[in-house]
Amino acid sequence: MLSKEARKALKGWESDGSGIIKASFKIKKKGITLNTIQCYPPTNDNNEDDQSYERLQSIIAKCSIKDLTILMGDxxxxxxxxxxxxxxIMGRHGLRERNENGDRFANLCASNKEVIGGTTFPHKRKATWLSPDHTxxxxxxxxxxxxxxRRSMGNVRTRRGADITLDHHLIVATTIKLKLKKQWTAGETALQGFDTAFLRNPDKINDVKIALSNSYQALQDLPKEKEATRGKSCKRRKYETTISYNEETGREIW
Structure with missing residues (x-):
């Protein structure tokens, strides 16, 4: 599920159909894409685990090294x-000992320079999974x-008590400093901004006033029988006014 803002920023997504999905988003920082990779290796079988990590590596490899890539999951x-x-790629705030899958995961993160967030922040409650017998x-x-x-991530911690009917606790990054940017598609037009600083020049103000007066005077001169077409004329005058503004300021039209 995506928020309205996230939907507008979505560039694309892909899934290998085996518990791994990647979504890419456009962000405000120029030339950088936010990639989020959600993964869930399905078994504890060594051969299948190796294959799962190989597939995960192939997905990560498609992300540019200059992009912001977040890897998360069970x-x-x-x-x-x-x-x-x-x-x-990791701190000393993990829990207990490393297992075989932990070796695989640590090696994967080291190869791709992915910092394991849960190990870098000191929290009392670090566990993300609780056995059915609660022991x-x-x-x-x-x-x-x-x-x-790394410095964009302010904190990573578990959230207990979420009503998700699972034996896992939520793990969240409470602060990640970034802003999404709308991904414009064909047929959409960004709002045009205007540089009004030039209006501090009295001569420029007079030029714009004259251009506006000339544009809207033509509307006042329309005969009564052409009232029905006034709406179309207004749109045309709006365009001409924009042209006049750009001509006065030297702004390029694009």
Whole structure:
């Protein structure tokens, strides 16, 4: 599900049909795309896990290194507290020991310079999964951001008590500093802005007044029988007024 703002910024999406989906969004920062990759490896079978990580790597590889890429999901990967050899992509605020899937995930993040957010912020409650008998907790869900944008992520934490009928807790990035930008499609036109700073010049003000007066005087001179066409004439005059404004200011029309 996407908000109205996110729908307008959506550039495209793709899925490999096996628990991995990627969506790309246009953001305000020029030349940079926001890629969000949601993944859910389906089993604990070693062969299938290897294949799942290979598919995940192929999706990540399609993202430009200059883009902001967020990787998140239930990886069933315990990365632990020991970040020896992985200092660039994880902190020491993980939970317990690393498992085999944790090794796979840490290596994937290291290869793609994805920082594991849940290990970099000190929180008392780190577990994202609770066993059915409520006796075992693990940190197996993760939210990562590529290293170039590490400072854009203000905090990552779990949210307990969400009514989602699962044995997992929500994991959220409470602050990510970015702004989405509308992705214009064929047939849509952006609102035209005008530079009004030139109006501080009295001569320019007079030129614009004359241009406006000439444009709208023609509307007043329309015969009564042509009242029905006045609406079309108004649209035409609006266009001509814009042309006059651009001519006076030297602004290019585009």
């Amino acid at each position: 990886l069933n990967a315990k990365v632990g507290m020991d970040n020896t050899g992985y200092e660039d 075992t907790e693990n940190q197996v869900d993760h939210l990562c951001i590529n290293k170039n944008f």
